[in-house]
Amino acid sequence: MIDWDRIRQYRHVVEPSPPEWPAGVKAISLNGVSLLGVHESTGELYWDGQQIVTARRLASFERWMAALVTAASVILAIIETGRAAGLLAH
Template sequence: MTDWDHNRKFRYTKDAPPAEWPDRIRGISQEGLALLGINPKTNTLHWDGQELAIEKRLANFERGMALVVTIATVVVACVEVGRAVGWFEQ
């Protein structure tokens, strides 16, 4: 039987985190791993019963590249439609 109070009490490792980690970030202990869970219906990740917020956003560079590709696609489509209709014939 799992002792959930024990897992919550010892959820963090006693080791110091790496120097490059931001302040107040601590590693998870072996007992703390038991506090991670997945909702099988939604595939969402939870920590001690609370859903973890996971952002799925594109970076500015990726958004810019998507915009450039979209504009290029529209321009090429317009040119091809113009050729098919005969707008660009002499």
């Protein structure tokens, strides 16, 4: 039988993390790998029973830029469609 408390006790390596890693981030020990799991039907990743969520959202500036580029593309498509149909002069 698996001793989950023992695995949790040694889930990280005892050596210090590389200096370029963010503070508080530790490497997973070989025992700690046992705490990773995958949900059978959804394929979602879990660490010690908690879902690992990786989501990145665009910043406000990036959303505005995306909206402007989309609007400009739609306007240009309308203009070019009008030119192709002979409704607008070149």
